[in-house]
Amino acid sequence: MRTTQLYAPTLRETPAEAEVISHQLMLRAGMIRKAAGGVYTYLPLAWRVLKKIEEIVREEMDNAGGQELAMPIMQPAELWHETGRWDVYGDEMFRLKDRHNRDFCLGPTHEEMITTLVRSDVRSYRQLPLMLYQIQNKYRDEIRPRFGLMRGREFIMKDLYSFDKDEEGLDISYKKMYDAYTNIFSRCGLNFRAVEADGGAIGGSNTHEFMVIAESGEAAIVYCEACDYAANVEKAELKPILAGKEAELPLEIVDTPNTKTIEAVSQYLGVDIKKNIKAVAFQNEKDEVILAFVRGDHEVNDVKLQNAVGAIVLRMASEEAILAVGGVPGFMSPIGIKGATIVVDATVMEMYNAVAGANQVDKHYKNINPKRDFKDVLVTDIRLIQVGDPCPHCGKPLKTARGIEAGQVFKLGTKYSKALKAMYLDENGREKPMVMGCYGVGVSRTMAAAIEQNFDEHGIIWPAAIAPYTVVIVPINTKDAEQMEIAEKLYEELKAAKIEVLLDDRKERAGVKFKDADLIGYPLRITVGPKAVNEGTVEIKVRRTGEAFDYTQDKYLANVQRLLATL
């Protein structure tokens, strides 16, 4: 392709609307344009990147035994009524009516659609397992679409659904998809981690998120460099920390004026913060009060707490609600509470002679020994992991990072097959629900995540596997017939070698072309200048490292191929 033929309108200024780097750079590089909030046009360069990601995804899905199909974007409401999700989905679902006043939605996901499809054509265990997938637009009416393609309202996803006879079959399908996802993100040239994620109400280790590591990531993750353990911070399992055993002293109440925070009371009493017990009060969707207790230097993990008490939502409790169960904000302990659910982190139970509120204003207990003093409490792991916490698998200290969720694999079990009656006859003629899994890759989000991970002050740095073009040839002076002749010769040679090459034949200053090349982020730039004419050498510049090498014209091609293999 020649740049004069390419529709890639680059911008000099960073558009004010763009909050994150991928959004800024894709606008500036002429890759996307906004049509409405969270709704974008993908211009030719972005479309090339998306096609490459799609093709990698497609190959890995096919290799894993997946079959591609295409379900409608427009889905009739009836399907969603069958599972009850029409009412549950809320404002995030785009809904519309046809001219006959029938309800439809724009698919945010396709469990209902695929399950009803399969139930009508699959009857026997002989037809299982089955893995069906599609790559298409998905729709989610985000309350605040932002960050460009990171959180759009119309976005491209691959979604695969597996149907198995039983849990063992699902385990195999899940493993195939886990491996395929690992291949996908590896082949895209991305630094990523597959982390154990929160499976919500279903629980268990039945879901992994594939996180592209990037400082701008919305998710905090922990990982172990010693083993392959990695988890979403909300999910990371933690074993109780054992404190040194002490003789249990008698409980006493002490005055602690103006010590509403853990830091204040710890300082006032001259007690290590690790010997304090911190209280956090919540209310669930039924307005019931839930009191959570963790060690003074720890934080409550909302997701774990929510799962522990089976709450749909948790919000901070009101002062009235706390007082109603016998608590005093800023001075709480489990002792003396009535009518609230009390959840104590397992580490707290291992503490000796600790400090906690006395449920009276300006007073604390000393010498609390939880195993002795706490009654009717739920003990479990509810704390948030911290830097230096030990790996639950190997005990080595964990590291933290931030990630962008680009893929998720999920064991659904029989949730949808039971609700939608997707049954099959097993080897003994018994009717059983199919066991399902679902597996998503955010295709447009992966493109944005690749940029969030790979950029510098000059622009994007594409991994070669998903670059819109891998090589750009820049003739310094397009009016110089000899330079242009060499540039054209290289262009033809690279095309013949099946390298995706762009010839920047615009009559612009070299500086403008260099800036665009850096902004768009082609992995390699070949400069054809006076040296090419006089000495027969061209310069190959590596976008990622900034290194530049001079090669004679008989050697450059082999070096382009060698360098691309490393990028």
Added chain:
Amino acid sequence: MRTTQLYAPTLRETPAEAEVISHQLMLRAGMIRKAAGGVYTYLPLAWRVLKKIEEIVREEMDNAGGQELAMPIMQPAELWHETGRWDVYGDEMFRLKDRHNRDFCLGPTHEEMITTLVRSDVRSYRQLPLMLYQIQNKYRDEIRPRFGLMRGREFIMKDLYSFDKDEEGLDISYKKMYDAYTNIFSRCGLNFRAVEADGGAIGGSNTHEFMVIAESGEAAIVYCEACDYAANVEKAELKPILAGKEAELPLEIVDTPNTKTIEAVSQYLGVDIKKNIKAVAFQNEKDEVILAFVRGDHEVNDVKLQNAVGAIVLRMASEEAILAVGGVPGFMSPIGIKGATIVVDATVMEMYNAVAGANQVDKHYKNINPKRDFKDVLVTDIRLIQVGDPCPHCGKPLKTARGIEAGQVFKLGTKYSKALKAMYLDENGREKPMVMGCYGVGVSRTMAAAIEQNFDEHGIIWPAAIAPYTVVIVPINTKDAEQMEIAEKLYEELKAAKIEVLLDDRKERAGVKFKDADLIGYPLRITVGPKAVNEGTVEIKVRRTGEAFDYTQDKYLANVQRLLATL
């Protein structure tokens, strides 16, 4: 691919809902399933066909200089307000609101979107011409979706938009697209004609429809086998037919009781029907009366008449309206009419001493000589073409056929660029509107049209270029280890030769597999039976002709390749 791994649930019965053959066969062959009226899931076999058509379209668009991008399916209403089409489009447009109550539609087409995109980034003549295209779902809320994929509400289209400096540029872009479309339908292996179509109010020869010839086609076309002329019946240009010159006799009125039809008056007076003048009365959207006159054996072409008088709609005139302008239903001629537009077909003007109504009950004129007797009439070509009419280009008799519109190329001119202010600066710094064209291919419709053109009583007969697989290997007895070994060997050899082959490894009777192979319509079937084991020969059967050939295993591959090249 192995059939046991392929999700292609075939049906024995023809579903009652399916009215046309493509719909019936795609349901039976396990290619599509209905999700809602006019909304379908494409199962893996259909998806493979669609991908092949898409790839052919993509290559031809790229070769013609098109650049692929992807615009949103969800379009904000504001764009459509700018052209006024939000209000004009009516119930055919799917509309929805987001959570903030903003209006959107599901794109039925993308002129507004592409024009506003281009206007914001293209400023100079140097950036033109530009051809941008996409392949994606389109939406049209048909009042009565039917015929399966032939008239769906969610369907796949390729739409390309061209932007040029001037009409000459548009002519070039239009020609490129016309040629690309010719390549597309040729490469798909379809029998088609590019016909001149009606351009509506814009007029002129600025649009062609690409018609896949099929008896079930909704459109009637005429074509010439002597030259390459072809046209939609509504569009076909006709030159006036010259009658033998006669001496003009004096006009007279004769009694013609009970002769309200042309046949009746012609019989009563003993005059050839070709010497009668037929009248048809219409009213336009303003209730104005339009009287059309054609020769007795001709029919009025509504589309031509509509264009001739610039009407938005035409309906049959009421009796009152006819009487009000001085006409008498059944006995009309232009003579004596007041307050109506009179349109006379050019052939009528060449008649001598003809018969027409006298605008009195049961009375006709004889010896009408239009050139002498008709005043204040609009003379133009308003008749419908008939079998045997001469080709307007070469004069040979025309043939008729029925066709399915699978593509259309259209010169838009400056309609959208003016409305949306898509301007550029020309070489002299003057601001001008871009000159546009739009070019559509119905991708999913082309798949259906291919079936409407290529089927028999056993099922589909795919052209090899768009077949889901080109070869199916059927081992007669999967329990016979020797047969299976040969089948597997052939399977690997064909795959290695880059032939898209399916191995029917199901433990079914051979008859069932043969039926499925015929139903789905793979171009070639290779049967591996006892002869393969005993004599080393396999049978290749050609789906289209039913011919079967035995080949030794060292010769079959070359013959597969040879046969596929002809299919």
